[in-house]
Amino acid sequence: MISSLVLNLYLLAYTIFVLIQGGYILSRGMSLGRLPLVGLHDTLIFLSFSTALFALPFYKVIKKGRGGLLISCSFISLFFTVAGTFSRKVETPLPAILKTFWFELHVVLSFFSYGLFGIGAILGILYLIQKNRELEALQYRAVLLGYLIFSLSMIFGGIWAYLAWGTYWLWTPKELWTVMLWLVLTLYLHLRYRPWWKKGKGIAIVGIILYFVVLFTYMGVGLLMKSSHSF
Amino acid sequence: MIKIYNIIKSLRTTNILLTLLIVLFISGAVVMPSNKAFDDINSISLFKWLDKTPYQASWWLQGSILILLFLTLNTIVCSIESILKKRDKRQLLLTISPQIIHIGFLFALVAHLVNGMSSYHQYLLIQQGRWTFVKPGLELAIKDIEYSGDPRFMTDLKADIYYNLQDGKVYTETISPNNPFFINGLGIYLQRISMYPSPSASIEVSHEPGAIWAFIGALLFTIGTVAMVVLKMRDDSIET
Numbered sequence: 195m196i197s198s199l200v201l202n203l204y205l206l207a208y209t210i211f212v213l214i215q216g217g218y219i220l221s222r223g224m225s226l227g228r229l230p231l232v233g234l235h236d237t238l239i240f241l242s243f244s245t246a247l248f249a250l251p252f253y254k255v256i257k258k259g260r261g262g263l264l265i266s267c268s269f270i271s272l273f274f275t276v277a278g279t280f281s282r283k284v285e286t287p288l289p290a291i292l293k294t295f296w297f298e299l300h301v302v303l304s305f306f307s308y309g310l311f312g313i314g315a316i317l318g319i320l321y322l323i324q325k326n327r328e329l330e331a332l333q334y335r336a337v338l339l340g341y342l343i344f345s346l347s348m349i350f351g352g353i354w355a356y357l358a359w360g361t362y363w364l365w366t367p368k369e370l371w372t373v374m375l376w377l378v379l380t381l382y383l384h385l386r387y388r389p390w391w392k393k394g395k396g397i398a399i400v401g402i403i404l405y406f407v408v409l410f411t412y413m414g415v416g417l418l419m420k421s422s423h424s425f
Numbered sequence: 426m427i428k429i430y431n432i433i434k435s436l437r438t439t440n441i442l443l444t445l446l447i448v449l450f451i452s453g454a455v456v457m458p459s460n461k462a463f464d465d466i467n468s469i470s471l472f473k474w475l476d477k478t479p480y481q482a483s484w485w486l487q488g489s490i491l492i493l494l495f496l497t498l499n500t501i502v503c504s505i506e507s508i509l510k511k512r513d514k515r516q517l518l519l520t521i522s523p524q525i526i527h528i529g530f531l532f533a534l535v536a537h538l539v540n541g542m543s544s545y546h547q548y549l550l551i552q553q554g555r556w557t558f559v560k561p562g563l564e565l566a567i568k569d570i571e572y573s574g575d576p577r578f579m580t581d582l583k584a585d586i587y588y589n590l591q592d593g594k595v596y597t598e599t600i601s602p603n604n605p606f607f608i609n610g611l612g613i614y615l616q617r618i619s620m621y622p623s624p625s626a627s628i629e630v631s632h633e634p635g636a637i638w639a640f641i642g643a644l645l646f647t648i649g650t651v652a653m654v655v656l657k658m659r660d661d662s663i664e665t
Binding site: 290388 | 451630
């Protein structure tokens, strides 16, 4: 058990880390004259920031497992920060097709939702270890809120695509994986209505698996497949 | 008959159908990238593409359409059952918010169906000053082209266009990336401009009749999901 003094100090350091990340994103945005959301460097840093940021309200609400949540989020966030630091920065001006707030909304909301799904995965792991029902309930809230935000990001992406390319939907690997992720989320939400899934470990495991789908949708598709979202 | 009805309305059926859809889409994501049959899938309507494409490439998509048919039936029956079972006015929002989500989802499916039957995209390279036939009753010409930045990496671009309709008059409009103009059910989009060998613009002409259905579906889906999130965040034990 971590003493509350150590936990509070850790929370302070964690909060400073979040503020530094936020400050970096802001300063990079100001130097570029736009939201820094293009390329691996910017998106990894934003993902790191989203994950770290959304842990804080859950930390406030959680009764048991606070230390586990904070430490796990720190590691994940730090991993993305380091990965982002060693990734190529896109310093060129934005092409005309990306100069629209629909694109910015689409990307910002995507990464906010990814952060929430990361929190959901951590809460699921903590639930499997501690078997505390509160943790599973919080995982559900994280995923549900992430579902709303992710759905909105898809909608705004569709609006942007309609204004940019004359269609709200394109058959490319990225769009396909995005819909797959949305289907996995929908499946998670519907499985939870089934008592066997809700009471057991099954739903928590689905909540963890979907985070790997998130990561592949975000990075795997962009790096490995040719699509409108290639890095 | 009752047994079939129970299967159709069952949540277990929903979950099985969703799982099957996920598996089919994963298959599609594996098949798509390396198969040339998909090169023009975004240029013509989906059903036209399915008609001309070998089954070896399109099987996962055809399977998905079949699953979606069953999912549509399952959604409709489940929603009706849900509303009929829970008629307590105190829980009105709880009862109807998931159904609004479902209706939004169904509108999105209708959008894809309508587009799948009759959408099309046409790509034109129009040289400055030359009239180009688009369809009966519509011709386009490029009046002026402007851009900023390097010609190899333009950061802003726009084109002033002329268009004439069957009334014989000539109209003008300005288009730029993310700022198309719409006429007679068509969207006119500026994709690229080139100054060499002579000023010209790559124009896309798009017809997507399903777009309005998708927009309405998205709106309903959002309203329903926001209501659900607000209710569930307060109390996860609330059953919808």
